[in-house]
Amino acid sequence: MKLQGEARLLRIFVGESDRYGGKPLYEALVLEARRRGLAGATVFKGFMGYGAHSRIHTAKVLQLSEDLPVMVEIVDTEEKIQAFLPVLDEMVREGLVTLERVEVIRYRSR
Numbered sequence: 001m002k003l004q005g006e007a008r009l010l011r012i013f014v015g016e017s018d019r020y021g022g023k024p025l026y027e028a029l030v031l032e033a034r035r036r037g038l039a040g041a042t043v044f045k046g047f048m049g050y051g052a053h054s055r056i057h058t059a060k061v062l063q064l065s066e067d068l069p070v071m072v073e074i075v076d077t078e079e080k081i082q083a084f085l086p087v088l089d090e091m092v093r094e095g096l097v098t099l100e101r102v103e104v105i106r107y108r109s110r
Contacts, residue, residue: 003039008081009102010074012088014095016045017067025091026070032087039076046070051096075102 018025026043033041046069074081081099088097 003076003104004106005104006078007039007075007102007104008078009100010081010084011098011100012072012074012092012095013051013097014070014072014092015051015067016070018070018092018094020091026072028091029072029074029088032091033074033084036080036084036087038074038080038084041072041074044071044073052094075104 012029014025016024016026020028023031030041030043049069051069074084076084085097
């Protein structure tokens with residue numbers, strides 16, 4: 001696969017403890033993106049953050065949180081990302097989803 005030029009970056013902010021279909025939500029999102037043939041997805045785990053409820057989640061030793069922030073990034077064409085948005089409506093019950101234009105410099109698979 002080759003992806004180059006203007007594309008879309010989809011960011012999904014959820015909690016580490018969020019689940020979907022018996023799996024961690026972040027894992028379910030990546031697996032679904034792969035199943036649908038999207039170009040790539042990466043999961044990032046945050047050390048500290050807060051969301052809509054303004055509750056601090058942190059990885060500090062004295063304040064261990066079992067629900068650290070997690071961000072899933074997915075990159076692909078406008079069409080494929082738009083087609084994936086209804087899937088997010090079903091899977092993400094609580095969180096933040098952002099979409100931005102990006103310029104892909106190089107993405108090639110063998």
